[in-house]
Amino acid sequence: MLKHLLASAIFTALCGAAMAETLEVPLVWLRHAEPERPVLSNLDPIPEDRGRAGAELGLADNLTTGKFLGQDYSLEIIEIAAEDDPLPDARAALGRSSFVVLDAPAATLLAIADLPEAQGAVLFNASSSDMSLRGADCRANLLHTKTSFAMQTDALMQFAQAKRWTDLVMITGNAPEDADFAAALTASAIKFGLEIAQTKPWIFDADMRRNAAQEVPLFTQDLADHDLLLVADVANDFARYIAYNAWEPRPIAGSEGLRPVSWAPVVEQWGAAQLHSRFSDLASRDMTPRDYAAWAAVRAVGEAVTRTNSADPATLRAYLLSDAFELAGFKGRPLSFRSWNGQLRQPIPLVTRAALVAQAPLEGFLHQRTELDTLGIDQPETTCTAFD
């Protein structure tokens, strides 16, 4: 009810002042490139404009709405090479805009969030699933539209629990992010009453494109009995070669097989087909999770500006973190930000390459606030204190 009164008040204000003068809302999309990991397969090249195209689509969406309300948006694109220091450019950008969408590794996100120029700004993490950014290392000026590893792995474990696939084993890659993903899988298994009986690190450096049929059966032969084989290999370097080559005929999940993701071309319901279609018109390719995160960040700013008719970062941050904010994210439920760590709460599609298998939160996983909070770090367990 309060929400409606507030919305009505804003609405009335808008009617009065709508066309009077143009409200300028400058945004920045800034990428600090990550050194790319070499992977065996050539099938999934990383698009040059990954993330950026999502931000550009968000801008186009905002502009269309803005033209009816006298609100004008702009998007400055800044791309910084992996070996270069991102801070000088970030400082300069924060002088021009208080709304910066970041596509960068966790360390860069923190360094930018800690800049004096960033205090009072609203930054968006549209790239990192790192758990510490939502926990002990959280920053009050850094919101997260990218899903955390825990949200994704909770989604997968809900599915395993619903299927009564209680015996799990895991193969883990050697990259630091693989370890983070594996840790999240392990924690989620415990959260939903499952157990990963055995974890085995991937040891091969041979080209599995030729050797998988010989090597993988032997490698997996001594795994404990299991219902589901988990693979933690975020870059999908070797996970794709495990399928159908393992010793036991069991489904695989994690980085290959059934994958918990924030976005995928196979998500077609809830109007998602329209978002895909607008995106592919713009970028001539499929929309990746990072594109989705960047799109959501730009749209979140747009939605908050629309509803408050303000471009003041403090006003918009307060609105974004309030109960009144909701973003139509093409996943069947309104998206909103967690007030305790700035994470955009959202459903997690569980997908194969060809179809949506299920979407978490799954039926039966209940929560006193919203079922979306069964995914990821919940308020009672957060170690983030910056949002108090």
Next chain:
Amino acid sequence: MTYKPILLAIPLLATPAVADEMWISNEKDDTISVIDIETLEVVRTIEVGERPRGITFSKDYSVLYVCASDSDTVQVIDPESGEVLHELPSGEDPEQFVLHPDNRHLYIANEDDAITTVVDTETRTVVAQISVGIEPEGMAVSPDGTIAITTSETTNMAHWIDTETQELFANTLVDSRPRHAEFIKDGTELWVSAEIGGTISVFDVATQEEITKIDFAVDGVHPDRVQPVGFEMTAGDTHAFVALGPSNHVAVVNADTYEVEDYILVGRRVWHMDFNADRSLVFTTNGVSGDVTVIDVASREAIKSIKVGRFPWGAAFRPTDN
């Protein structure tokens, strides 16, 4: 069934009165299912263009208009033969439309193009294209024909079009993902449903000011899943029947008090609906379960589910007695 031939043999009934029909567009089957309202059974299945969604009859019911979204056209169909008579230029990806009271102009929402296209069904030409918000969907025309409405799903607005000039004269914000709009009470009120926002906004048409918002709450269903989409008014506009999407319920709203009086369990992902001739029955399309629920308006009870094609979307009533 076995009695029918005997009845037909009676000379007085040589041309028997065919029962009224409910026409249902099946989005994922590229067909229309025709339901006999007497027997509540599907009596015909008609093949149409790709991804049929919005359907409506001409005012005299002589032709049916179908938005064949993926064929990028509006098809004009002879309801007797089921044949496609011709196609109308519609702009890209027509989703939903409304026929102007002049029985001549179709106002079409082009979902992928952020455009409302106005088509003259007689000359078969586009007479205007109006830029609106992203993903236009809900369409309505006031009973006097002076105002057309387009709602845009991502821009979250109702766009008010002056049908004289074919230009926008007002844009009003509503909650997230507006889906459907209707003028009611002789065109004095405009109702707009917002799927993700979970509300219906009620506007005073004279001032375009919001009068109130209607909220919905279904026992045992999280508010996020209570998503109002299509709605239609009972006789005299006293009550609205509102499809609540994935909550699998239809709400009955008192149009004077704006209070919800009842929730009726129907099939899965209930989307649009239409009434029979005397508005004693309402037929809802349930996309996910692939069926149509028939609700008795007086008792507010679902009386039958009728299997139709895949992903039923729109419903349009066709009288056959006149």
